[in-house]
Amino acid sequence: MKNKKNKALTQSMYYVLLSLTKPRHGYEIMQYISDITKKRVSVGPGTLYALLPKFEEDGYIKMISTDDNKKTYLITDAGQEILNEEINRLRLLLSDGETILKGCDNYEN
């Protein structure tokens, strides 16, 4: 399943999907992203709570429980596919970058 407009995920989208490979609720997602990126990336609540219903609507994540009025989400197969596509895209970006910077650009005119 392709991302609807076949656009790359933004950094926030990527990390939110990544954090939901395990069940987490809103605040946990924010904390987790901050921890794994060593505070390099932060996702604000405005961004997060706009993304969660959007991803749920698109079928990338699903709500699995509501405890103490906090919704816990988990990535779906469709979401996992989007995430894998994005990782592959990032790998290609990286590989292209490394190739050129190592001076192996065969496409130079």
Place this chain on the structure above:
Amino acid sequence: MKIKFLYLNLTNYPYIEEYLDKMAKNGYILEKILLQNIFIFKKSNLKNVKYSISPFQYETALNILTPDEVNEFNDACSNIGWTYIEKTSNLFIYYTVLSDLEDIHTDSEVEFNVVYKLVKNQVKFHYILLPILIFLTWIQLSNIYSSPDIITNSLSQIQSLLIPLASILVVNELIYIRHFLKLNKNRQEVNEEIIFLKRNQKFYSFIMKLILFLLAIFIINILFMGVMLGNKFIVFAYIPLLIGSIFGFLYRKFIKVKKSPKKNKLFLLLLVLVFAGSLSFISSLLFINDIASDIENKSFEIMDKKASILAPISYMVVDNSYNDFNNIEYAKFISEDLANIFFNRKIKRIKANIKSRNIPYVNDLLAEKDFLPPSRLERLNLSLEDFEEYKKLDTEDAQDLIINKLLDASFEQVDKNILPLDFDEAYFTSVFKDDLIIKINKEVYILNGVNLDNGESIDKNLLKLIEVSNKL
């Protein structure tokens, strides 16, 4: 305390954020927003206050968002150090005194999407609202030129200003937010920042202030008529609003918060709307019945009392003793010219009513093939011979002729000798000469079901009416 009138919308919130920051630097922090535009600031010694206005759809009875979802977002904001102040127009306003705080929106593309989607919803809402307002404006404007009631009813007078003003505002808003959408339509695709609009508020502020002022007068008027004048009909007019609000509240409180699929909730919302609508209809009927049974045995009962700038007092007197009259409509105006306008419009209205009431009856009679007993023609002031002649004509021509004949027979100038009153103008308004409309100086009386055999009694009642009016 400082009060400012500001326009805050999804199309300009970063500019308002800047304005709030500036106010904070001058020692005023936002305390509350009333009616979307009235910003109340209080004096504060807090240093380094910073605001954040975040677009987020807020929960209403008609959307699928639950209060818990909004609360979760609010909790997350407060967890990272933002203090909630107020929400308005799908915008949540927070402040902090902490430095280096994480922003509420950290992804401009996501923020762009949220704003764009919410503004599009606003456009849809305006497109639904606009035809309704234009239709109501058309009704109100035609009432100004033709309705007698607009002169006596202050609520109608306020509405005839309020509704066109609201239409102008909605058109203005629609142009503005459509411009915003057009400006930003392709920017998202090319990863460009959203362009917000720094709006010249003068026109909006002027219209909005007028609307708020008129709304305040409207509410004061309802209270005045309901409480001071004891007008039960005012309560009746607002029954649907009251029931709608109660059901909206109950739905939000008990159904929306339930953990059930969105489809089920939407179905339940539909059920609630249908139920509330039916209940409004039934309670209105019960209310009318209640008033009818309440006045059934009363004589000279004053009801539907109203007051307006043009007609300081108007009401209806119901008399169920069936001796002298059934009811009298009374209105006193500030000038004789207005009394004349009301008098002439009322005559036009009565003629239109006679016409609309009798056309189906005439059509039924014309369609009948069997012999008609003459008693069925009495109401139309027709003899059987005349009717047989009309029946030979084309149906539409016959209908026109019969109705015109009925109107001629119904409207007859009242002879000064019949009514022992010093009136300016008076007409009978029914075939049986039991309905009258009378104008005396600045006053107009509309009498129904009058027993003219007892002229003295009518005079006595009118005098009693004048006496009562003078005391009111």
